[in-house]
Amino acid sequence: MQKWIFFVLFILAGALGLGVLFQDISDRQVAKEAEAAAGKSQQLKIAASNWQFDSADYTVKSGEPTKVSLSLKEGVHAIEIQGLDIKLDKENPSKQVTFDKPGTYEIICVLPCGEGHAKMKSKLVVS
Known part of the structure; x- marks a missing residue:
C-alpha cells in the first residue's frame, strides 16, 4: 500500500x-x-551635461516606435520636447513614444541648472 x-x-x-x-x-x-x-524600435538618446546637449540636433523617423532616453553626464537636468508633451528627468529617464507629426521641435532644459541654463537648447527633427 x-x-x-x-x-x-x-x-x-x-x-x-x-x-x-x-x-x-x-x-x-x-x-x-x-x-x-x-x-x-528606433532610439533617441539625449545626453545632457553642464549647459549643453551632446548634439545640436537629433533626427527620428515619424510613425515608428521610439524609445527616448535622457542620460545625465554632468549636472542635474530635466528636458522637455516642446509641442510633443515629452518630459524626462532623473526620476523618469526614458519614455516609449511614436512620433506621428513630422516637423522640427525644440528640446530645452526645464530645470534651472546654472549660468548657461537659458542657452541649453537643441532641435529634434521628425521626418
Missing part, C-alpha cells in the same frame, strides 16, 4: 516539476520576443 502511495506522489512531483520547467522556458521565450521587438 505504501509503495503505491509513494509511487503516485513521485509521479505527481515529477509532473509538477516538468510543468514548472516548461512554464519557465515559456516565460523566457516571451521575454526574449519582447526584447527583440523593443530592439527593432
Whole structure:
C-alpha cells in the first residue's frame, strides 16, 4: 500500500516539476520576443551635461516606435520636447513614444541648472 502511495506522489512531483520547467522556458521565450521587438524600435538618446546637449540636433523617423532616453553626464537636468508633451528627468529617464507629426521641435532644459541654463537648447527633427 505504501509503495503505491509513494509511487503516485513521485509521479505527481515529477509532473509538477516538468510543468514548472516548461512554464519557465515559456516565460523566457516571451521575454526574449519582447526584447527583440523593443530592439527593432528606433532610439533617441539625449545626453545632457553642464549647459549643453551632446548634439545640436537629433533626427527620428515619424510613425515608428521610439524609445527616448535622457542620460545625465554632468549636472542635474530635466528636458522637455516642446509641442510633443515629452518630459524626462532623473526620476523618469526614458519614455516609449511614436512620433506621428513630422516637423522640427525644440528640446530645452526645464530645470534651472546654472549660468548657461537659458542657452541649453537643441532641435529634434521628425521626418
